Amino acid sequence: MSETEKNSRAGGPGRLLVAVYALFAVAATGRSTVQILTRFEEAPLAYALSALAAVVYIVATVGLARAGRTSYRVAVACCSLELVGVVAVGLFTLLVPQAFPDDTVWSLFGKGYGFVPLVLPVLGLLWLRRSHPRAARSTESAGSPAERG
Known part of the structure; x- marks a missing residue:
């Protein structure tokens, strides 16, 4: 297995x-x-936020898939931004529903997607915490008990 x-x-x-x-x-x-x-003029804010969500998901995918400290930081930033976005847009769609005449990924906390958009960044951040580059290095350097013994 490569490094x-x-x-x-x-x-x-x-x-x-x-x-x-x-x-x-x-x-x-x-x-x-x-x-x-096709209909940007109907809800420019909602559709712009949909595009932002798309960019966040793309960059998060790359950050999660790649090894390295920079990718780790990018993934943490994306998952954090996503969590804040889902909560903020979810609240906004409850308080100002007329601004969201059509569902977006994050509207109503991701209700249209089974609330996966609300849970996904939490799982992402938990996974990133578990797989932090420093934690991986300390585990590798410790070796097995037989190697240390």
């Missing part, structure tokens, strides 16, 4: 997380593109 594969956060449960992020990246990109190209 990159060993340090990648995309293995094990991380592989499923990356796949879900990639799926949401494709879905949000497609949805926001159609919304912006």
Whole structure:
């Protein structure tokens, strides 16, 4: 196994997380593109936020899939931004529903997507915490009990 594969956060449960992020990246990109190209004037704020969600999902997917400290920081930033976005847009859609005449990925806390957009960044941040580059290094350097013994 190469050093990159060993340090990648995309293995094990991380592989499923990356796949879900990639799926949401494709879905949000497609949805926001159609919304912006066909009826942007109906709800510019909502559709712009859909596009922002798409960008966040794309960058988060890459950050989660790649090894390294920079990718780790990018993934943490994206998952954090996503969590804040889902909560803020969710609250906004409850308080000002007329601003969201059409569902977006984050509207109503991701209700149209089974609330996965609300849970996904929490799972992402938990996975990132578990697979922090420093934690991986200290585990590798400790070795097995037989190697230390």
